[in-house]
Amino acid sequence: GQNIDQPTEMTATEGAIVQINCTYQTSGFNGLFWYQQHAGEAPTFLSYNVLDGLEEKGRFSSFLSRSKGYSYLLLKELQMKDSASYLCAVLDSNYQLIWGAGTKLIIKP
Amino acid sequence: GAVVSQHPSRVICKSGTSVKIECRSLDFQATTMFWYRQFPKKSLMLMATSNEGSKATYEQGVEKDKFLINHASLTLSTLTVTSAHPEDSSFYICSARDLARQGDTGELFFGEGSRLTVL
Numbered sequence: 001g002q003n004i005d006q007p008t009e010m011t012a013t014e015g016a017i018v019q020i021n022c023t024y025q026t027s028g029f030n031g032l033f034w035y036q037q038h039a040g041e042a043p044t045f046l047s048y049n050v051l052d053g054l055e056e057k058g059r060f061s062s063f064l065s066r067s068k069g070y071s072y073l074l075l076k077e078l079q080m081k082d083s084a085s086y087l088c089a090v091l092d093s094n095y096q097l098i099w100g101a102g103t104k105l106i107i108k109p
Numbered sequence: 110g111a112v113v114s115q116h117p118s119r120v121i122c123k124s125g126t127s128v129k130i131e132c133r134s135l136d137f138q139a140t141t142m143f144w145y146r147q148f149p150k151k152s153l154m155l156m157a158t159s160n161e162g163s164k165a166t167y168e169q170g171v172e173k174d175k176f177l178i179n180h181a182s183l184t185l186s187t188l189t190v191t192s193a194h195p196e197d198s199s200f201y202i203c204s205a206r207d208l209a210r211q212g213d214t215g216e217l218f219f220g221e222g223s224r225l226t227v228l
Contacts (some may be wrong), residue, residue, distance in 0.1 A: 031215055034215065042221055044219070045217075048216060097143075098143075101151065101152040
């Protein structure tokens with residue numbers, strides 16, 4: 001079956017750095033997405049990786065290793081507004097998006 | 110980026126009534142839209158894939174007679190929850206891809222979501 005694993009919850013301190021990991025086992029691979037979702041709101045796009053390596057976008061970076069079925073989202077200089085759930089999703093060989101359960105990130109002052 | 114609008118954002122209805130939720134792509138044409146349901150503190154659950162001009166494709170376990178999907182135009186898909194019951198209370202979200210977008214990565218553009226409460 002298809003499976004995406006990410007931690008259920010993480011806690012970090014304002015101003016610090018946090019890394020949210022995602023491992024996946026899917027039938028084929030056409031890219032990996034990270035979405036941010038604040039409580040009660042729809043997800044918003046953060047990043048897309050299809051090749052191995054690190055993609056940097058401001059305070060957020062996303063890394064992919066296809067051989068390991070592994071990705072992480074790195075958030076730097078954490079702000080209180082970064083408190084949200086972070087969803088990892090993989091586009092499989094049928095271009096279906098397979099979703100992880102999300103990681104709830106709690107930022108403490 | 111592409112914009113998807115969903116309406117209503119919140120709806121409260123009595124048990125046994127039907128509720129319609131609209132999903133519109135405002136600045137692009139969407140031949141395919143996706144309907145998700147999300148329970149509190151859970152991830153998105155794909156309910157069905159809505160195809161313009163044809164029948165929707167429902168995921169296993171989703172009752173097609175309960176959740177009616179109509180995709181009558183390239184910019185509008187509707188989800189009707191028929192004979193709603195309290196267990197249908199949830200957050201419903203639609204999304205679409207802009208396939209004509211240069212460099213399309215498969216990114217989904219989401220509507221704002223609709224919170225349904227059935228009394």
